[in-house]
Amino acid sequence: MSEAAVVRLEKRGDIGVIIVDYPPVNALGPGVAEGIIACLQEGNADPAIKAMVMVGAGRSFIAGADIRGFGTARKRLPLGERPYDLLDRSAKPVVAAIHGFALGGGLETAMGCHYRVATKSAKLGLPEVLIGILPGGGGTQRLPRLAGPKRALEMITSGRHVPASEAINYGIVDRVVDDSADIVDAGIAFAREIADKRPLPRVRDNETKLQEARDNPGIFDDIRKSIARRARNQKAPYNCIAAVEAACTLPFDQGMAREQELFEELVNADEAKALRYAFFAEREVAKIPGLSKDVPIREFKNAAVVGAGTMGGGIAMSFADFGFPVKIMDATAEGLAKGMQRIRDNYATSVKRGSLAQDEMDRRLARIEPVAGYDDIAQQDVVIEAVFEQMDVKKPIFVKLDEVMKPGALLLSNTSALDIDEIASVTKRPQDVAGAHFFSPANVMKLLEVVRGSKTAPDTLASVMQLGKKIGKISAVAGNCDGFLANRSRAPFNSEMVILLEEGCLPAQVDKVMVDFGYPMGPFAVGDLAGLDVGYAGRKRRADANPNYRRLPIADKLVEMGRYGQKTGAGWYKYEKGDRTPHTDPEVTALIKQISAEMGVPQREFTDQEILRRLLFSSLNEACKILEEGIAYRGSDIDVMWLHGFGFPRYRGGLMFWADGIGVRDVYNQIAAWHQQYGERWAPSPFLRQLAENGTKLSAAKAPGIA
Numbered sequence: 001m002s003e004a005a006v007v008r009l010e011k012r013g014d015i016g017v018i019i020v021d022y023p024p025v026n027a028l029g030p031g032v033a034e035g036i037i038a039c040l041q042e043g044n045a046d047p048a049i050k051a052m053v054m055v056g057a058g059r060s061f062i063a064g065a066d067i068r069g070f071g072t073a074r075k076r077l078p079l080g081e082r083p084y085d086l087l088d089r090s091a092k093p094v095v096a097a098i099h100g101f102a103l104g105g106g107l108e109t110a111m112g113c114h115y116r117v118a119t120k121s122a123k124l125g126l127p128e129v130l131i132g133i134l135p136g137g138g139g140t141q142r143l144p145r146l147a148g149p150k151r152a153l154e155m156i157t158s159g160r161h162v163p164a165s166e167a168i169n170y171g172i173v174d175r176v177v178d179d180s181a182d183i184v185d186a187g188i189a190f191a192r193e194i195a196d197k198r199p200l201p202r203v204r205d206n207e208t209k210l211q212e213a214r215d216n217p218g219i220f221d222d223i224r225k226s227i228a229r230r231a232r233n234q235k236a237p238y239n240c241i242a243a244v245e246a247a248c249t250l251p252f253d254q255g256m257a258r259e260q261e262l263f264e265e266l267v268n269a270d271e272a273k274a275l276r277y278a279f280f281a282e283r284e285v286a287k288i289p290g291l292s293k294d295v296p297i298r299e300f301k302n303a304a305v306v307g308a309g310t311m312g313g314g315i316a317m318s319f320a321d322f323g324f325p326v327k328i329m330d331a332t333a334e335g336l337a338k339g340m341q342r343i344r345d346n347y348a349t350s351v352k353r354g355s356l357a358q359d360e361m362d363r364r365l366a367r368i369e370p371v372a373g374y375d376d377i378a379q380q381d382v383v384i385e386a387v388f389e390q391m392d393v394k395k396p397i398f399v400k401l402d403e404v405m406k407p408g409a410l411l412l413s414n415t416s417a418l419d420i421d422e423i424a425s426v427t428k429r430p431q432d433v434a435g436a437h438f439f440s441p442a443n444v445m446k447l448l449e450v451v452r453g454s455k456t457a458p459d460t461l462a463s464v465m466q467l468g469k470k471i472g473k474i475s476a477v478a479g480n481c482d483g484f485l486a487n488r489s490r491a492p493f494n495s496e497m498v499i500l501l502e503e504g505c506l507p508a509q510v511d512k513v514m515v516d517f518g519y520p521m522g523p524f525a526v527g528d529l530a531g532l533d534v535g536y537a538g539r540k541r542r543a544d545a546n547p548n549y550r551r552l553p554i555a556d557k558l559v560e561m562g563r564y565g566q567k568t569g570a571g572w573y574k575y576e577k578g579d580r581t582p583h584t585d586p587e588v589t590a591l592i593k594q595i596s597a598e599m600g601v602p603q604r605e606f607t608d609q610e611i612l613r614r615l616l617f618s619s620l621n622e623a624c625k626i627l628e629e630g631i632a633y634r635g636s637d638i639d640v641m642w643l644h645g646f647g648f649p650r651y652r653g654g655l656m657f658w659a660d661g662i663g664v665r666d667v668y669n670q671i672a673a674w675h676q677q678y679g680e681r682w683a684p685s686p687f688l689r690q691l692a693e694n695g696t697k698l699s700a701a702k703a704p705g706i707a
Contacts, residue, residue, distance in 0.1 A: 007035025009042050014195070015188045016043035016052040018094075025063035026056040028105045036083040036109070044091050051195040052090070053187035054113060055097040061122070062106030067131060067276055079260055084137045087112035088202040093194055097187025098122045098173070103161065108137035111146065114200050116173040117190045118164040119183055124172060127159035131279055132236045132272030132651060136263035140243035141255045142203045146171050149213040149248055153223050156240045157231075171209070204252045213248035220245045233518050234651050236266055270661065274653030277699065278643060281636035281654065285476045286465065289633055289706050291458055298408060298463040300470065302326065304377035305384050306397055308339025308370070311414060312386035314442030317343060320367040321443060322471045327371045327380060331387075336370050343368060346443070374404045382410040382467060384436055389537065391418055395426045402427035410463060412436035417483045417538060420453040431457035434464050437484065438473075439645045440530060447644035448473035449486050474644050479631035482542070486641045489626055489655075492618035492681070494535065497523050498552040500614060502596050504603035507572045508584050513611045518649025523615075524572040525582050526647075528565035532558060532572075550681065554595050558588070613670065620659050620698070621671050621685050627703050628687035635701040656698040668692035 006022045006029070018039040020026045036054070043052045056062055079085070087094055087109070096102070096110035098118040107124050110116050118124070126135040126143065134140060135156065144152040147170040155162060167173045177186040213219050220241055231237040239262040246258040266272050301324070305316045308330035319326040330336040347365060350356035377383060383405060385397050394413060401411050411433045413423050424430035435451025448468035452461050461477065468475030478485035497510055511522020527535065536559040543549040558571065565571035566580055573582030596603065623638045632638055639654020652658045659667050668688050675682040691701055 006031045007039055009039040011046075011049065012184075012188055014048060014050045015191050016046065016049040017184060017188070018043065018052055018054045019057050020054070020062055021057035023058060025060045025101070026058065026106070027063055027066040028109075029066035033077055033083050037081075037086055040083070040086060040090060040094070049092065051093045051095065051191040053095045053097050053184065053191050054087075054109070055184050055187060056100065056106075058100075060100030060106075061096070061098040061102040062109055063101040064104030064106050064127070065137075067279065079256060082137060084108050084112035084142075088114065088200075088204055090114075090200075093191065093197070093200055095187050095191045095194070097183045097190075098124070098164070099183040101161075104128055104135065104139075105137050108135060108139045108142070111142040111172075111203050112138065114202065115190065115194060117175045117177060117183075117187050118167065118173045119179050119181065119186075120164055120176055121179050122164040122167075123161040124164065124167050125159065125161040126156050127161070129157060129236050129240055130159040130275065132234075132269065132275040133266045134236060134240045134243055134259070134263055136259060136267075138256060138259065140240065140259050141247045141252060143172070144213070144244050144247045145203050145206045145209060148209040149244055150219060152247075153219070153241060153244050156244065157223065157227055157237045210248045213245075233649070234271055235269065236271060239263075239266055271651045274651055274657060277636075277653045277657050278639070278650055281640050281657075281699075282474055284634065285474065285637050285640045286469075288461065288465070288477055291462060295458050295462045297466050298381070298410065298459060300324075300381045300410075300463065300467055302380050303382045303384065304328070304380040305386055306330075306377075306401070307386035307388075307414075308336045309386065309388075310342065311438065311440060311442055312384075313339045313343045313346070314440065314444075315384055315386055315414065315438055316368050317346065317364070317443035318438070318471045318473070320364040323367070324471065325367045325369065327369045327377050329371050329373060329377060333372075340368070340370050374400050378404045379406055380409065382412065384412045384414055386414040386438075389415060389418065389534070391422065394418065394423055398423055398433070399426050402429060408432070410434070410460060410467070412464065414438055415451075416487050419482075420451050420480045421455070424453050424455060430455035432460055434460050435478075435480070435484065436464060436468075437486070439486075445644065446472070446474050447486070447641060448475045449484055449641065449645070450475050450477050451480055451484050452477060453480050474640060476637055476640050477633065478641075479629070481626075481629070481631050485626055485632050485638065486645045488631070489619050489623045489638060489641070490646060492622045493523070493615045494527075495550065495552060495681075496614050496618040498555045500606065500611060501554055501592050502599060502601045503606075504596075505606055505611065506584075506589060506592065509606075510611055510615075513608045514615070516608070517612055518652060520647050528571035528573055528575075528582065529580075531565050531567060533564045553599070554592055557591060557595065614674075616655060616659070617667060617671055617674075618682070620655055620667065621682070621688060623655065624685035624688040624691070624698075624701070627701055628685060630703040630705070633703055633706050635697075635699045639699060654699070656701070660697045660699050664688075664696065664698055665692045667698075 008019050010017045022029055022032050043049050094113040095115045095117060096113040098110055099122050102110050102124045104126060107126055126139045128135050151170050164173055164176045168176050175190060223241055227237050243259045243262050246255045303319045303324055303326045305312045305328045308328050316326045316328045330339055347361045351358050351361050383401055385394060387393050413435055415435055416437050420435045424433035427433060433453060434456045437449035439445035439447050450464045465475040483491055507524035511524050514522045543551055563570045566575055569575050572588060574585040626632045635656040639656050642648040642655045643650055648654055668684060671682055671684045675684060
């Protein structure tokens with residue numbers, strides 16, 4: 001792609017318009033920076049041009065750097081010779097006309113301009129921290145000068161996108177125009193207003209707002225403390241803070257040099273590599289092998305949910321939060337009333353926390369309509385069953401849905417493990433049936449596991465994937481088996497953590513290892529939060545179906561004692577009334593020792609590394625079986641599900657990517673050794689052995705037959 005094709009200068013009377021045209025989102029890919037510089041030089045050399053406007057073609061200004069070039073040998077322009085550096089040295093004023101997104105290098109380019117005009121719906125931000133780096137084009141030096149150090153720190157360390165209406169209050173943009181306005185015309189009009197104003201306002205020279213940090217130098221330590229939990233084990237957020245601190249303590253050019261040093265420390269680090277991998281894996285997961293791009297997407301304007309329990313209510317909120325009207329029903333009027341009250345309470349909590357405005361809560365609630373029965377939902381475009389996880393409860397519902405729902409409606413089950421084909425078999429339209437496995441809490445968790453049955457039509461699969469995208473989820477396809485992809489791959493982890501207790505561990509030790517690794521909560525605390533009775537029911541179902549299924553006597557005994565977790569005030573831990581803080585319970589410790597003694601299991605001590613690898617390698621081995629069976633398409637799909645379904649630390653990339661850092665051969669050898677030590681549950685997957693022999697990375701592995 002030539003420079004002329006990606007950036008061009010057009011004359012509109014006495015205004016030169018620099019147009020960045022690098023589809024689809026005007027990333028700063030090859031040739032763009034050079035093209036901007038060439039157009040800037042051309043505009044300055046033309047005596048007929050009094051001022052310039054920079055704008056993006058299509059739907060965005062500049063959506064950021066092309067991150068495929070990070071960590072590669074791609075040549076970068078030296079400090080002082082980049083577009084950001086040359087724009088504010090321009091002899092003629094340059095106005096950034098922003099619509100769509102101005103993110104990362106896009107916002108840095110805009111801040112290099114002398115003025116900024118934006119449409120009301122435009123979003124601005126420096127999200128580099130989310131891929132393990134910092135803004136390396138002067139963002140950490142210019143944003144504090146425009147918005148002040150405190151706001152700049154908040155934006156840069158969170159990666160948050162700021163709407164133009166907020167950005168103008170911060171001082172990041174100079175004018176906001178209505179979305180109906182032509183952004184080029186708005187930029188030209190502004191450029192004519194300021195064309196003759198001198199001296200030109202250069203962001204680098206504006207130090208007024210830096211006084212905020214000079215008056216309160218403790219601001220930097222304060223934000224380090226505030227992000228300590230969120231930024232655990234990560235370096236990028238702290239380098240971001242150090243770079244902004246440099247903006248406030250060093251002359252501009254020295255601050256720019258310091259920013260570059262801090263950037264270079266990050267760009268090739270494991271953290272950044274893992275986060276870049278996760279970024280691309282999330283885009284790859286949307287691609288369904290063998291599915292034609294011409295498959296029609298079914299129209300979707302409204303939804304229905306059957307079941308007003310915790311999951312059903314969360315699913316209804318997921319639709320309402322993104323502007324879709326949704327009807328919700330339950331088996332009883334009492335259950336429906338309780339479900340609606342739970343929804344109101346959830347929204348009210350968000351309002352109380354300040355994360356949701358009261359008027360927005362009212363709008364979302366108005367989109368959720370409680371209804372009495374099936375006839376009331378018959379004309380909805382999609383219906384999601386979200387009742388108790390038992391086949392004999394779900395199948396009669398699908399019989400009724402088959403009777404009443406309009407032709408072409410999507411009939412979806414929120415099952416986390418049950419056979420989609422068996423559910424579909426009770427309908428006369430199995431082609432319209434698929435799994436739509438939301439994760440709890442459904443209105444918060446980003447993952448939607450889309451389960452394809454043997455008779456699920458291609459357009460059904462594509463439509464459910466699109467549905468998930470429209471309600472803010474990351475949709476990922478799994479084949480039909482017990483537990484599908486996510487829960488089946490997680491099941492060995494769940495078993496192994498309890499088996500470790502039989503051998504001498506305690507819940508708090510296991511939880512500490514996993515929190516130190518980067519999980520927001522340990523697995524035993526998560527179990528208490530979700531409810532231990534759910535896992536118990538699944539184990540019982542599997543044991544009834546398979547006489548060789550290994551039961552977990554410690555976990556089973558807890559549930560049989562009525563210890564379901566937080567909802568009963570006791571599970572693996574005990575909880576004080578109104579407090580979700582887990583407290584070690586001597587009763588659980590005694591129970592573990594008693595059952596272990598009855599089982600005759602020798603007790604020993606464990607290193608943190610063995611605990612970590614026992615848990616994760618057990619699931620990784622199962623993940624390879626899932627790939628071999630074609631339940632998953634790609635190893636990276638498994639990583640996406642673990643990142644968004646189970647809280648796997650994003651800066652480690654995902655289960656498969658993390659294991660690649662150890663080495664597929666070493667992983668296989670350890671699993672083979674545990675097979676000898678512990679028996680059949682550790683039998684290595686033949687597919688894992690094949691990957692080890694071929695030296696294929698786990699994250700790059702694909703199911704047989706997938707190109």
